Amino acid sequence: MSGKSKKGRPRSTSARPNVTEPAVQGGPPRRAGLFGGSMVSAGDSSLPTLGRSLGRGFLVVLTQPVLVVLAVVLVAATWLLLVALGFEGAPGRLSDTLAMAPISTYFDLGTGVSLFGLGTSFLIFLGMASVVRAVLTAVLAGLIVESIGDGRTSRYGVLIGLRAVPTQLAVQLASISFIFIGQAALQALGPGIGFLGSVAALVGGLFFTGFAPTAAIRQGRGVVESLRRSGRAAMLPGGRHLTLCALYFIVSLPLALLVTPGNEITANPSLASWVVVFAFNVLHLVFMAAFAYRWIVAEPDVPDQPVPRRQPARARPARARGRR
Amino acid sequence: MSSALVSAFSAAPVVAQETGAWSQFQGGSDHRGVLVDRGVLVDGPAPPYRIRWTFPAPEGEELSGAVIVEDLAISVGERAVYAVDLATGELAWEVPRSGGPISTPAVARRNRITVLYLEGPGADDAASPSASPTSSPAPSDDVDDGSVLVALDLADQTERWRAALGAESRSGVTLDADTAYVGDEDGIVHAIALADGQVRWTADLAEGSGVEGATGATACDAFEGGAVDVPIGVAEDRVIVVGRNVDGGAVAVGAFSASTGDCAWRVFPQLGSSAISAPAAAEGIVVVGSADRFVRGLEAEDGQERWSSLALSLFSPFSAPAFPPGTVYVADLGGGLYRLEARDGARVWSYQFNEVVLGSPVISGDTVLLGLNDGRLVALNATSGHLVWQAGTGSGRLGALALAPDAIVAEKGGRDAGLIAFEHDPQGRLVDVPSPTELDAPTTLSRIGLAAVIVVAALVVPGIFLRRRFGATLPELEDAGDGVQDDVDDEETEESDRP
Numbered sequence: 139m140s141g142k143s144k145k146g147r148p149r150s151t152s153a154r155p156n157v158t159e160p161a162v163q164g165g166p167p168r169r170a171g172l173f174g175g176s177m178v179s180a181g182d183s184s185l186p187t188l189g190r191s192l193g194r195g196f197l198v199v200l201t202q203p204v205l206v207v208l209a210v211v212l213v214a215a216t217w218l219l220l221v222a223l224g225f226e227g228a229p230g231r232l233s234d235t236l237a238m239a240p241i242s243t244y245f246d247l248g249t250g251v252s253l254f255g256l257g258t259s260f261l262i263f264l265g266m267a268s269v270v271r272a273v274l275t276a277v278l279a280g281l282i283v284e285s286i287g288d289g290r291t292s293r294y295g296v297l298i299g300l301r302a303v304p305t306q307l308a309v310q311l312a313s314i315s316f317i318f319i320g321q322a323a324l325q326a327l328g329p330g331i332g333f334l335g336s337v338a339a340l341v342g343g344l345f346f347t348g349f350a351p352t353a354a355i356r357q358g359r360g361v362v363e364s365l366r367r368s369g370r371a372a373m374l375p376g377g378r379h380l381t382l383c384a385l386y387f388i389v390s391l392p393l394a395l396l397v398t399p400g401n402e403i404t405a406n407p408s409l410a411s412w413v414v415v416f417a418f419n420v421l422h423l424v425f426m427a428a429f430a431y432r433w434i435v436a437e438p439d440v441p442d443q444p445v446p447r448r449q450p451a452r453a454r455p456a457r458a459r460g461r462r
Numbered sequence: 463m464s465s466a467l468v469s470a471f472s473a474a475p476v477v478a479q480e481t482g483a484w485s486q487f488q489g490g491s492d493h494r495g496v497l498v499d500r501g502v503l504v505d506g507p508a509p510p511y512r513i514r515w516t517f518p519a520p521e522g523e524e525l526s527g528a529v530i531v532e533d534l535a536i537s538v539g540e541r542a543v544y545a546v547d548l549a550t551g552e553l554a555w556e557v558p559r560s561g562g563p564i565s566t567p568a569v570a571r572r573n574r575i576t577v578l579y580l581e582g583p584g585a586d587d588a589a590s591p592s593a594s595p596t597s598s599p600a601p602s603d604d605v606d607d608g609s610v611l612v613a614l615d616l617a618d619q620t621e622r623w624r625a626a627l628g629a630e631s632r633s634g635v636t637l638d639a640d641t642a643y644v645g646d647e648d649g650i651v652h653a654i655a656l657a658d659g660q661v662r663w664t665a666d667l668a669e670g671s672g673v674e675g676a677t678g679a680t681a682c683d684a685f686e687g688g689a690v691d692v693p694i695g696v697a698e699d700r701v702i703v704v705g706r707n708v709d710g711g712a713v714a715v716g717a718f719s720a721s722t723g724d725c726a727w728r729v730f731p732q733l734g735s736s737a738i739s740a741p742a743a744a745e746g747i748v749v750v751g752s753a754d755r756f757v758r759g760l761e762a763e764d765g766q767e768r769w770s771s772l773a774l775s776l777f778s779p780f781s782a783p784a785f786p787p788g789t790v791y792v793a794d795l796g797g798g799l800y801r802l803e804a805r806d807g808a809r810v811w812s813y814q815f816n817e818v819v820l821g822s823p824v825i826s827g828d829t830v831l832l833g834l835n836d837g838r839l840v841a842l843n844a845t846s847g848h849l850v851w852q853a854g855t856g857s858g859r860l861g862a863l864a865l866a867p868d869a870i871v872a873e874k875g876g877r878d879a880g881l882i883a884f885e886h887d888p889q890g891r892l893v894d895v896p897s898p899t900e901l902d903a904p905t906t907l908s909r910i911g912l913a914a915v916i917v918v919a920a921l922v923v924p925g926i927f928l929r930r931r932f933g934a935t936l937p938e939l940e941d942a943g944d945g946v947q948d949d950v951d952d953e954e955t956e957e958s959d960r961p
Contacts (some may be wrong), residue, residue: 197932200925203918210914218906226774226798226814226899255755255772402816403774403796404898406906412913420921 184439185377185432188385195428198282199420204291205281209236209419212274214412220249221405227252229407233394233418236278238426239306240313240343241390242271247317264314272307276300279351282427286434298355305354305364309347312365316343337387344383345372352433353440371433371440379432386425394418484530484864486568488782488822491638491696493742495784495791495824497865503786506826506865509841509851510890514869515551517881520544524564524879526634527821527862528871529577531569532616535864535871537881538567538579543614548869551883557619562609565634566693566862568642570656575616578635578642578656580609611635611644611654623659627652632689638696638720645690651703653723663723667705667716688714692779696720697743700762704750706736706779713738715750717765727765731758739792740782740822745804749790751777757792757800759807769807774798774814780861784823784830789844791823791830799823799832801847811847813897815840821861826870833860833872839884849895855882 186194199205213235220227227249234245250263280299281291316339323335349368357364372379398418400411407415433440488495497504519525519539526538534545534554540561545554559581567579609631613622629646636643640656645667653662668686688707695702701718713736716728731738735753742749747768748760753776759769775796783792789810790802797815802808818835825831829850830842837860841851858876865871870884 197928200921201929201932203922203925206918206921206925207914210917214910214914221901226812252774402898403798403814404816405901406898407909409909409913412909413916416913416917417921420917 183376184374184436185371185379186435188378188382191382191428191432192424194286194431195424195426198285198427198431199423201289202281202285202291205278205285205423206420208278208281209423210416212236213415213419217407220253223253225249225253226403226405228403229400229411229415230395230398232407232411232415233398234390234422235415236274236419236422237390238344238348238386238422238429239271239275239309240316240340240347241387242275243310243313243317244391246271247314268307268310268314272303272310273300276302276306276351276355278423279306279426279430280355282423282430283352283355283434286427286431301358302351302354302364305350305361308361308365309350312347313343316340341380341383341387344386345380348372348379348383348429349433352430356434356437366444367440368433370444371436374436374439377432377436382428382432389421389425483532483569483571484528484866485570486529486637487527487566487634487693487740487862488742488784489824489865491636491643492744492785493693493695493740493782493822494744494786495742495782495822496786497826497867499867504867506824506829506831506870507868507884507886508827509829510887510892511839511841511851511853511870511884512887512890513855514883514885516874516878516883517544517546517551517553518878519880520556522877522879524875525873525881526564527566527873528864528881529567529569530864530866530869530871531571531575534616535881535883536567536569536577537873538564540564543567543577543579546881548866548871548883551881555619557614563630563632565632568635568637569616570637570642572640572656576622576656577614577616578637579612579614580631580635580644581612582609583607583630608646609644611642611652611659613656613659625652625654625659625661632691634693636694636696638701641720643694643696643701645692645694645703645705647689647691649688649690649705651690651694651701651718651723653701653720665703665718665723665725667703667714667728686710688712692738693740693782695741695743695748695782697748698746698762700726700743700748702741702743702748702762704738704741704779706738708736711735713752715741715748715760715765717748717762726763729760729765729767731756735776737776737795738779739777740779742783742785742790744785745787747804749783749785749792749804751781751783751792751794753777755794757783757790757802757807759790759804769805771800771802771807771809773800774812778820780820781822784825786825791825791844793819793821793823793832795819797834799830799842801830801844811897812899813842813847813849814899816898818859820859821863821873824863824865824870826865831863831865831870833863835859837874837876839863839870839872843894846894847897849897850892851890852893 213232216235217232234241246267250260254260254263277296277299279302281295284295285291320336320339324332327335346369349371350364353367354364398414400407489497497506523540528535528537533548535548536545542556542559544556547554562582565580567577570576608627608629611625615622627646629648631644631646633645642654642656644652649666649668651665655662667690668688688705690703690705692704699720701720703716705714714728714730717726731752732754737753739751743762746762748762751757755773755776756770757773758767761768773794775794775798778795781793783790788804790804793799797817797819798812800812801810815834821833823830823832828844830844832840837855837858838852839860843850856878858874858878861873861875863870863872872882874880874882
């Protein structure tokens with residue numbers, strides 16, 4: 139791939155001297171109800187803590203100037219390209235240019251509707267944007283994975299990232315589905331519960347697919363298997379993965395919209411707008427790195443097969459006693 | 463002013479306007495937003511402007527958009543109809559009105575000049591579905607169930623007749639030839655004879671026969687119960703009616719024969735929203751803007767869509783496109799103003815004001831005028847699409863505009879509600895400001911560059927220290943490498959080792 143010597147490189151399973159031990163030893167982890175208890179910490183977990191994950195995410199991105207510069211260049215190029223295409227919109231939406239799916243899918247949908255309205259042109263744009271985004275996100279994921287593992291970024295990271303393109307494309311398409319499900323929930327259930335439903339669809343989408351690009355890069359498996367493993371990793375108990383996803387959602391949508399100046403429609407965003415937009419897109423890479431780091435740490439404990447749902451064994455005697 | 467445009471305007475006789483004044487909503491029954499005198503387009507004042515006078519609404523209530531006739535600006539308020547001297551801004555006369563929704567009046571010039579306005583509901587006795595001649599301009603006593611169309615003689619302000627509609631009306635009055643058209647909240651269009659106030663015909667937009675729209679019966683059902691609360695347009699023997707069902711989320715555009723009231727066609731541009739602009743009609747097409755952000759040009763003959771053009775926002779029902787010869791100007795709710803080719807809807811230019819727009823653009827020579835919700839009156843060059851003049855009038859929207867040869871009368875909302883008249887200011891200065899949506903490459907690229915330096919420096923410099931502190935690789939993973947392929951190989955080995 140890159141000419142690097144792979145032989146003799148220790149397996150990632152044996153290369154985690156400081157990583158917390160898996161919660162379940164000697165067998166596949168047991169799933170504990172919906173989301174596997176991923177909103178609360180169960181103490182010992184295969185997944186690192188949120189603070190550690192985000193800290194490592196910052197460390198990975200900030201120590202690699204290439205990633206920071208890439209974020210800046212990609213966002214600026216996106217804006218200039220969109221303006222050349224005739225886009226007229228508020229620059230505030232640029233804050234989510236490099237967001238993880240399905241947040242980024244909102245950016246693509248909004249941009250497409252703004253450019254073309256709802257119609258055939260919009261669908262063509264959405265298809266092309268999904269492909270471009272899949273390639274860019276996969277390459278960024280490759281660079282991040284390389285940075286986490288080797289402490290540097292190189293062409294090698296780009297090449298290993300490309301293997302995640304099909305998976306990332308599938309994630310993009312799934313994200314569109316999540317958004318439509320969310321919109322359907324909004325329509326069906328009204329602005330109260332429906333809004334929560336639409337948010338849940340987004341957070342749930344990120345929850346299950348967030349590890350997929352890293353899984354595809356690290357393990358080189360097919361699209362379906364990478365998505366399955368991403369879901370299984372997300373369900374590992376005690377990792378507060380849902381909390382991380384919710385935090386990312388809050389940072390990406392409400393906070394970004396609130397903080398970013400430039401809600402007026404213009405082709406010439408202010409200096410402050412650009413600074414905040416660039417910073418937010420670097421933050422997206424930080425979260426992407428945090429997700430990748432979590433996967434790499436937990437990778438050995440991600441089960442190969444679906445985990446059977448835990449039977450309510452402990453509850454049964456209690457009910458039985460109650461009947462007596 | 464562009465001489466080509468002037469000649470184009472001057473050469474183009476305009477039907478459907480014969481009063482020689484700004485006689486109704488958007489100047490005429492076709493809502494073209496231009497000033498016409500004896501069938502020929504006339505320029506209003508050229509920019510720059512200055513305020514000639516302000517007329518505060520008595521008791522602070524809001525006023526309707528003004529109509530202009532005989533050097534008077536006439537506007538409808540909650541409790542009275544006001545006539546203001548166009549030269550001085552002084553109140554010439556007022557006629558009591560018995561409340562009801564405020565909507566734009568109309569003036570008809572026949573043997574004598576008649577002012578028509580809607581009033582009520584709001585009084586005690588039951589309404590009668592017929593016209594009744596009266597001579598007193600006292601507030602109506604037959605408007606408790608619905609609105610009443612009142613005809614007033616301009617000369618002595620005596621009431622000529624009044625016609626009860628049976629339902630509340632917000633559409634304002636449209637005048638064409640010898641008939642006045644109003645719509646009501648029950649979705650009924652009323653055609654009323656100007657001479658005596660007798661109802662010529664009524665038509666229900668929800669039950670109209672004729673050609674259905676492409677969206678068919680579903681849209682028709684969704685529109686059931688809709689209201690005609692948007693100014694009605696008339697052009698080429700077609701009465702163009704826009705209806706909205708706010709509860710059901712549906713809009714309908716229909717065309718009725720001006721002579722018989724028979725429905726020629728109906729279309730339903732969009733389901734799921736009740737936002738749609740008032741229509742403008744000329745040159746064989748009807749132009750409306752709808753909630754899906756498309757401005758549509760419909761064939762006046764059969765309602766088929768000739769073209770559509772995408773805007774950035776939806777459209778206010780208080781706004782109509784302006785339609786000088788060959789060109790359509792339309793303002794969306796978000797503050798975008800667009801110049802479109804009338805033949806194919808191609809966008810010539812757009813200007814983004816980033817301010818809510820509830821009014822309609824009007825055309826004065828080579829200048830496009832528009833009132834904004836923040837109180838600004840803006841003037842754009844019709845050819846370049848650049849802003850040439852603007853001025854604020856304080857907080858509160860600037861809504862409907864009315865043109866006279868030497869003045870612009872704007873409806874002012876908010877705390878200082880009333881009317882404001884502008885006139886040409888020979889001492890004023892013009893500007894030339896392109897739309898903020900036009901890319902200023904040097905400015906934008908320099909900002910991008912400076913912002914990139916700031917962000918990269920602010921993030922990478924700490925990163926260098928972090929790298930020195932923690933090293934290039936994460937401590938817990940420093941032996942991990944990227945794990946790529948090794949893991950696959952290992953797992954394949956593990957799988958092959960499994961029993």
